[in-house]
Amino acid sequence: MSGLTFDIAHLLAGSLVLISFMMLYQDRLFALINVFALHAVVLALSVAWQAYIQDAHHLYITAGIALVFKAIVIPVGLHRIIQRLGIHRDIETAVGIGPTMLAGIGLVTLSMVLMLRVTPEADPLAREDLAFALSIILLGLLVMVTRRNAVSQVVGFMSLENGLVLAATGAKGMPLVVEISVAFSILIAFIVIGVFLFRIRERFDSVDVGALDDYRGERR
Amino acid sequence: MISTVALLLCGPAALLGTAILAAAASRHAAATRLVYGAALVISAALLVTVAGHLAGNPGEVSAITLPLGLPWTGARFRLDGLSAFFLVVVNLGGAITSLYGLGYGRHESAPHRVLPFYPAFLAGMNLVVLANDAFSFLLSWEFMSLASWALVMAHHRDEANRRAGTIYLVMASFGTMALLLAFGLLAGPAGTYAFDAMRTAHPDRFAAGAVLVLMLLGAGSKAGLVPLHAWLPLAHPAAPSHVSALMSGIMTKVAIYGFIRVVFDLLGEPAWWSGIAVLLIGGVTAVLGILHALMEKDLKRLLAYSTIENIGVIFASLGLALAFKANAMPSAAALAFTAALFHVLNHSFFKSLLFFGAGAVLSATGERDMEKLGGLIHRLPVTSFVFLVGCVSISALPPFNGFASEWLVFQAILLSPELPQWGLKVIVPAVGGMLALSAALAAACFVKAFGITFLGRARSAAVERAHEVDRWSLAAMAVLATFCLLAGILPGFVIDGLSPVTLSLIGDRMPVQMAEPWLSIVPIAESRSSYNGLLVFVFIAISASLAAFFIHRFASHALRRGIAWGCGFADAVPAAQYTAVSFAQPIRRVFGGFAFRARETVEMPAPGALEPARLKVDMHDVTWEIFYQPITGAIDFATERLNHLQFLTIRRYLTLVFLYLVILLLVLALWP
């Protein structure tokens, strides 16, 4: 495989990690969602690029899904939810931005270390990709656990899932990728609708996940 | 020709069948009579079979393997000298208890909670004694616990009984776990769970030590060794009286069987220090048990505590046997071991008898609290007489059986200076002193038990209404009383009967006793020590009747009834009598200080003030406070802390997952 294609794939994957860091940095919902949209766009590009270099045409579908669904539909939906709920104020971050960034850096190094232990026989592109994907996943989780707000948790989860898609597409000739990405989109739709439903049914006065938890069935 | 053990297995099978039928028809009127009748017949049949086996060829071993239980081991059963002896104990007890139950069971308020489990309990005990592989053993063992637990919970509406049942089953499964670990060690990683395989494979010294400790924990918790006895005085009295008799008189013996089977049979040659451990625990158990019994005022709990004392005596002489065996003194070991088994038999007799008596009192008056009894000797003449026999026997007074076995124990102790190890030289006499002390205290305890319950004047109206109990119960008690006397005046028969067991486990036996003149027993040599219960009995009988004869021949026969001397006050109220607590007061002042941290506080009113003076005694169950409260406290603490994890937010739970993931990945990253 020529160096150029390799580098481009790298560039895209790396920038995905970078964008994940940007997400960590955001402390406003709108900004977060926008950054996520960007994340999705870049993902779509990298998937498309993979489709091109592996000439695996079904991957274009995945790319399309990523572009349409994640980069457009979901962000718009989330925007509307936030409008409805009127919570376009700050995200209540559970942990300060600084520590979060540090943790993020630690996670990235961790994933690098782990993946570099992999013997080089494995396809180098796949190997590097995996390292990036793993860091994106961990960063996504980090977003989920450092944010109090359900919307931002959804965003975190989606970025995590982007990492998955990146890994899946990076794996040469992996079957079921499209199906999986579809399945995941449905899953995310469920989650978003769930957040939405809870609001509409007036069941919880905010989508602060804490409010979902005040009943434990055994509250004394 | 069907083998003996196969024949014997039909017994438990039949008992289980009875249990199932009882579960089906327990509410039927005739169920009580049928179930106890069936149990009686089956136990008697088993007894006859075993007796035939012993009479025929006691040394012979018959084994069988059924395609049940653990797949690659199968359910193995085996009949040898030891199991034969304990089968006698179990089924003799079972038969007589069933006889008693025929009468006592009629008063049962909730027969449907007793009848199904009673035969199951008997079956469980029989199976434990017959089992020949670890799995069948533990299965039967725990089944036995379970059945007895159900019986303890028979009167479940009483909060105390529920608590007793819970503590009992928890302790039981603790014991089972200990046994499980012991068997795990004996079986080894390959998992050879058959006893025959364990016999041949000798564990190394540490493993052997661990097994001994685990057996002390496992079998000891069931037998009621201090400090594992906490459940016993709660659970035994909670059950219906005939079941209490089974639990105290028989089940504890099954526990002892387990201990003997593993430590004397499977474990091979013991280490000398194992003797020390068992001796010490036995001695302490004996003293503490009987002291607790002295402080009790609930008749059945008193009996339960005295069970603990007797278990202590048995374990002490087992420890002695271990020490002798470890030092290759087979004849001495045989003496100590015989003493232990003899006491097992005796205790099963008089403890069942006493519990039957307590049950009779309970059904006649509805009272277990001695402070509300008294004067029953006038109301229940027969019961009081047999109960008296039981008291004399358990107090180790000649010529009854309790004395015979304790005499053997003392003879064994007197052989121990030959032991080489210094540790034993120091421990053994101390334990001897403890046993002597516990024997004396036992006498005091049963003076109290009989005196407060049956003598004096009635302390409550319930006693006035009491009537003698039914024939079945009386018959059962009379049989046991006869056994107590017979085993006391003819100990030679029992000792010779035990010789196959000692031969198989110790490799030696006591000299043949039946050959001795005048049926006296001679452990070592006549010049050294000998005892002839029969002759002592005859002498006492003759001299007493001589005295009576002369009196009635020459002295006056005049007799006048009058009121008792009340220090000038005419007929004091019954409440003025000594109560159980006040009777125990002098002994409490002597021993209570260290055993119960007992404190007495007296509030004297000012001179001339009219309010009464108050004497307040507060006592502590020291073992409970030392061993059990910390555990419960720790569990409370832990649960309280951990319980917060039930009340976290989703984000926190996610954080847990996240952290766990990161930790695992770090581990992996640092993996060499």
Next chain:
Amino acid sequence: MTGFSFDAVAAILFIPAGAAAVLATMPNYRMTAAVNVAASLLTLLAALSLFVTERPAPGQYLLIDDLNIVFIVLNTFVGFTTSVFSASYIGHELETGRLTAPNLRFYHAMYQIMMFGMNLAFVSNNIGLMWVAVELATLTTVLMVGIYRTHEALEAAWKYFILGSVGIALALFGTILVYMAAQPVVGEGTNAMVWSVLIEKAAHFDPALLSVAFIFLLLGYGTKVGLAPLHAWLPDAHAEGPTPISAVLSGLLLNVALYAVLRFKLLLAANPQAIGPGPLMVTMGLTSLIFAAFMLYRRRDIKRLFAYSSIEHMGIIVFAFGMGGPLANFAGLLHMVMHSLTKSAIFFAVGHIAQVKGTQKISEIRGLTESHPGLGWALVIGVVAIAGLPPLGIFMSEFLVVSSTFARHPWLAIPLVFGLLIAFGALLLRLTGVAFGEPRGGMAPVEASYVPMYSHLALVFAAGIYLPAPLVAWFQHVAGILG
């Protein structure tokens, strides 16, 4: 012949799928319940036919071997009994108005889809397919947990959903990693996901990649197994969903996830350089066991109590498999089967109890053996069984686990025994409170079919006394594979 036997596998999959489609369109709830039972019965029969017919050769997607045949039969059997139970349970729910007819239609359809998902997970020979199937089963149960639409139910479902989704993601990543590890050896395409192929070639895979993969899989599927600290969804999901679902969750879904973990453990066991799965599983198992044991004490809700006991037993099972060796693996398999049967039986009893007493609060249920002997004694037997007392099946497995562990690694056996005893104490305390004492709560007689729970208990009892030879042979073979 092979043709027919393939049909058997197909039947196991298509009967539930078809039934789901049918049920989704049926109005009458009695009829739907009946159809539900019938479909489950047919599936069970199909599964049983696997015993008699010879097994199909492993294809690219489907596989029948000693390991999963037991799971399938167990799964379909419990599925069938649960459907019978739910038929007698749902009626009451409808009367009390907790559920409506449309709910029920949805419920029954979902039930069949869930069965389909679980069966698919078992028979699938393809790790990707297995993943999809497990997730399908999970999502359907999420929907059923939330079916009561109450605050608590939705909240439980939401929690289950979020945590589950994260688990899904992690498991998927693990699966991808396994593919990546296999791809250089096996070559691109579906083959690199076919389990029977992987297990042959596993020795040559990249160990580091496999290790990372296993960690993700362990966490991903472990979330569904309910291992502490990934367990958070489990208690609430059990407590707030309909009782048949609680029974299925504890009895089956946990097994499905466990099955997945086992498959991957096999894969790792086949690759010597990769990280040993044993220590990880032993640690997780012990943690779950002891944690759950302590959590049992403060429970106020009876269903939540038994949910925690499920966590505890999953801990034991994972521990046993982590220990490895013929005895421990055998014990683990046996324990898993026994636990499914017993726990579902307990939930059957609990369901009826909650209905007659009108509450799930332990403190408001007393003296069941007096007021409702049938239920009360069933509960007693069930708890006695789950607590590992003889003569019931779990005793045998615990006997093997504890004794073999103590013989090999004494220091591991101590915490194990400790946890078991702590849990036993808690269960016994609660049982004493619920089954004995002055009766309290509703006295209305139960209109319930005792058949499901007592048949389960009978099976457990029989297994405690006698295990049939073929079963033993399978278990031993599988235990051999599990290493």
Next chain:
Amino acid sequence: MAVIFDLAVQGAQMLSVLLLAPLLIGFVRKVKARLVRRQGPSVIQPYRDLVRLMRKEVVLADNASWLFRVTPYLIFAATWVAAALVPTFATGLEFSWAADLIVIVALLGSARFFQALAGMDVGTSFGGIGASREVMIASLAEPAMLLIVFSLALVAGATQLSTVAAFMGSPQVGLRVSLGMSLIALVMVAVAENARIPVDNPATHLELTMVHEAMILEYSGRHLAMIELASFLKLLLYMSLISCVFLPWGLESAATGPRSLAIGAAAYLGKLAVLAILLAVFETAVAKMRVFRVPDFLGAALMLALLGTLLLFVSRSL
């Protein structure tokens, strides 16, 4: 022939203890009286008392049970048998092997057991006081006694009294610390067991201080006679025990013929006289202690006995 002779000797022994017991008491009382410069009753007063009691009618409390009436005979029988088994003027009697030292202790124990029960039978508080205190004392005295038996048995290698006595008579005994301790312990136990000063006062009838007397407070007439006789026998028993174990001079096997028997009898009477005088002197010299000092007194005895036994376990020559 020999058997008949042996039987005769045995019978003579039983009779002699029966006849000697009251005399011993009378003698002790006489000496005590003399010591305080009183004339004192005649030595045969106890016989007279017994006869008088025999003649008197029995006054039974209303609710006294059959046990109350049987007990005196049991107590008497047990004590008599026990006393008959202790070698007095000869060892190796016909039935001496029927019971050893432990049995003798136990026989006295059973006598006490029934006495305590009888004390509680009527249901007055005095009986209760007596019984509870008696068992308290016994619970310490009996183990002490058993430990003494242990050390004797360890020295002589037997619990058989005849053997022990024969051994103590033989020269190989020598002076031993352990034996000294057990002698002191034995004396203390004997004092307690026979309800002598300082443990109990046989002469008192002040309710709060009595132990033995409180138990038999309700007895009268022939029953009382039996019990009194039994207590006389008990004192004799302990004295003969001490004499045959610690002063075994002149004690020969019964098989050796009449002459040695005569010597033995003479020696025996001498020993009894000495012991009786010692007892009297002791009793006049000390004051009665409070009931709850008794445990300390007996505890000391117990400790001494235990120490003696321990020493023997450590080395047979101590």
